[in-house]
Amino acid sequence: MRKPEVVLGKENVEKNKYRKGLWSPEEDEKLMRYMLNNGQGCWSDIARNAGLQRCGKSCRLRWINYLRPDLKRGAFSPQEEELIVHLHSLIGNRWSQIASRLPGRTDNEIKNFWNSTLKKRLKNNLSSSPYNHESSDPRLDMMFGGIMATQEHDIMSMNMSMDSSSTSSSSSQLPFSATGHNSFDSSSMPFLDNNFEMASVAGATNGFLQAPLTDMGMGMGMRMEERFSYGNLEAQRSMELERDVLCLPHEEMMNPPLMNNRSNFDQYLGTNEQNMNVEEMFGDMGSHGQLQESLKMGNEWDLESFMQDMSSFPHFL
DNA sequence: AAAGAAAGCAACCGCTCCCGG
DNA sequence: TCCGGGAGCGGTTGCTTTCTT
Numbered sequence: 001m002r003k004p005e006v007v008l009g010k011e012n013v014e015k016n017k018y019r020k021g022l023w024s025p026e027e028d029e030k031l032m033r034y035m036l037n038n039g040q041g042c043w044s045d046i047a048r049n050a051g052l053q054r055c056g057k058s059c060r061l062r063w064i065n066y067l068r069p070d071l072k073r074g075a076f077s078p079q080e081e082e083l084i085v086h087l088h089s090l091i092g093n094r095w096s097q098i099a100s101r102l103p104g105r106t107d108n109e110i111k112n113f114w115n116s117t118l119k120k121r122l123k124n125n126l127s128s129s130p131y132n133h134e135s136s137d138p139r140l141d142m143m144f145g146g147i148m149a150t151q152e153h154d155i156m157s158m159n160m161s162m163d164s165s166s167t168s169s170s171s172s173q174l175p176f177s178a179t180g181h182n183s184f185d186s187s188s189m190p191f192l193d194n195n196f197e198m199a200s201v202a203g204a205t206n207g208f209l210q211a212p213l214t215d216m217g218m219g220m221g222m223r224m225e226e227r228f229s230y231g232n233l234e235a236q237r238s239m240e241l242e243r244d245v246l247c248l249p250h251e252e253m254m255n256p257p258l259m260n261n262r263s264n265f266d267q268y269l270g271t272n273e274q275n276m277n278v279e280e281m282f283g284d285m286g287s288h289g290q291l292q293e294s295l296k297m298g299n300e301w302d303l304e305s306f307m308q309d310m311s312s313f314p315h316f317l
Numbered sequence: 318a319a320a321g322a323a324a325g326c327a328a329c330c331g332c333t334c335c336c337g338g
Numbered sequence: 339t340c341c342g343g344g345a346g347c348g349g350t351t352g353c354t355t356t357c358t359t
Contacts, residue, residue, distance in 0.1 A: 022353085043344075061328065
């Protein structure tokens with residue numbers, strides 16, 4: 001972005017029709033006026049009809065991230081922060097889904113906030129004492145697991161000589177290990193008190209945590225150093241153990257479907273739920289019926305339903 | 318006060334999904 | 339069923355602002 005435009009050849013002619021870079025107040029006004037008068041439609045038409053020398057994509061982004069009248073500006077409140085942290089711990093980098101739970105906030109805004117503020121705060125927390133669970137902000141302890149899992153993902157995947165494409169999806173990089181009650185390292189989430197048992201967490205996440213199982217050793221309550229040092233043999237052992245815990249067919253564990261896009265991921269959920277004993281896997285979450293029901297039915301995971309369930313947990317909503 | 322570093326943020330890029338022809 | 343275009347998403351870049359030395 002915002003690089004000087006370079007005309008190199010024919011193929012760039014189309015691209016160079018459009019302006020790039022920061023929006024001027026005039027452009028903003030044009031787009032704003034057009035949108036308010038005509039409403040949303042085909043973005044390339046909007047760009048043209050509004051008299052903007054921008055591509056539709058650029059207009060869409062500008063509208064969604066900046067001009068939309070319902071946008072809330074300013075710093076994130078502690079509640080919003082907490083919600084972001086929590087949602088991210090559950091669904092990973094699905095910013096648009098997270099944004100949909102925060103009225104007036106955009107996915108871009110949340111993503112930036114996460115990458116700049118929260119991630120760094122976590123890092124600091126981490127460097128001072130990686131396994132110190134008496135940190136000032138317990139939420140960060142929870143995030144610790146998530147972020148590290150995410151950052152480790154590529155390394156672990158490479159280590160296992162798995163299909164590299166499976167490493168490209170952030171959607172599959174979910175922080176909790178789906179290892180069931182026994183192996184879940186609850187000490188990494190000290191903020192979860194009795195209102196939110198680990199059994200519930202493990203259960204609630206099991207439904208959509210098949211993907212990280214490709215990250216051998218991501219679960220099992222292992223420390224990061226231990227996971228890093230794991231060779232293939234150890235990794236295979238832990239994989240087998242996880243397979244047993246999850247009752248996954250061996251073939252599926254050995255050849256997990258590629259998780260390089262959301263469809264595959266969701267599809268995978270649909271296929272694996274039949275392998276799970278939902279009551280067993282969900283533990284106490286069984287009383288939070290909608291999510292369980294959704295998974296039983298093989299539905300795509302439904303954030304709305306889940307958040308309704310989560311609303312009974314005083315920590316978050 | 319100046320320079321360099323860090324943080325914040327807007328916007329682009331590349332990819333996938335979805336839908337209509 | 340295939341193909342192309344539009345929309346949406348997440349990752350990344352790089353400019354601007356703020357902080358630190």
